[in-house]
Amino acid sequence: IVAHSLYKAHAFLSSGSVVDRIRAPEPLDLGQPVRFLDALAGFAAALALFTGIGWLFGYTPAADPAVLGLGAVMVMGVMLLVTQGLSGATRSAMLGRCLAGAAVVTTLYFALQAGARAVLGSAVPQIPTPDRTGLAVVLVAVASFAAVTVAQLLAPLWLTRPGFQAVRIHFANGLYANLVWNRMIGAFRIASR
Numbered sequence: 001i002v003a004h005s006l007y008k009a010h011a012f013l014s015s016g017s018v019v020d021r022i023r024a025p026e027p028l029d030l031g032q033p034v035r036f037l038d039a040l041a042g043f044a045a046a047l048a049l050f051t052g053i054g055w056l057f058g059y060t061p062a063a064d065p066a067v068l069g070l071g072a073v074m075v076m077g078v079m080l081l082v083t084q085g086l087s088g089a090t091r092s093a094m095l096g097r098c099l100a101g102a103a104v105v106t107t108l109y110f111a112l113q114a115g116a117r118a119v120l121g122s123a124v125p126q127i128p129t130p131d132r133t134g135l136a137v138v139l140v141a142v143a144s145f146a147a148v149t150v151a152q153l154l155a156p157l158w159l160t161r162p163g164f165q166a167v168r169i170h171f172a173n174g175l176y177a178n179l180v181w182n183r184m185i186g187a188f189r190i191a192s193r
Contacts, residue, residue: 034087034153042083045099046075049106057110066127067113069138074109076149078102083153 050071054060061068085098130138158164170176 034083034156038086039079039083039153041086042079042081043075045082046078046102046106049078049099049102050075053103053106053110057114059110059113065130065135065138069142071109072142073145074106076145078105080149080152081105 054068054071059067081098081102082095085095
């Protein structure tokens, strides 16, 4: 929750710079497409960091499926960071910084999990082992984040295609689900007096 809050605060506070970049005379850099091997190496590095640091903190898939399910989503975010380090022009310097940042983020994830467990102790009930439905929900959540990660990796390829630009508007508006919901609950009706 804290990481999400910081991310949203950064997005809000840096939103003004987007206007400056659009008004700038030079074209925006849409980024280079990510090579498949770079993405695969980034995923392997993120998974290795997660597994190794998790092992150091004593987390195993059998004992803590919820922590590891949420961690799988974090692995995808770390993968994007490492993949950017692999794709840059100054690979060695950038890769070292990206791997160090990924290691810090992964260590903080497990440290916060361990800290919360130590502070809260028995005050919070133990997370039950998920049944088939619970596992299916976790798998759907992880698969959704995996799809978003793949879309982020492929975005530089798609941004120049007219078909994607046409569809992007609809996805940016959430496929108008909010509009449909507001109509269903009558949010647009004018109250009579």
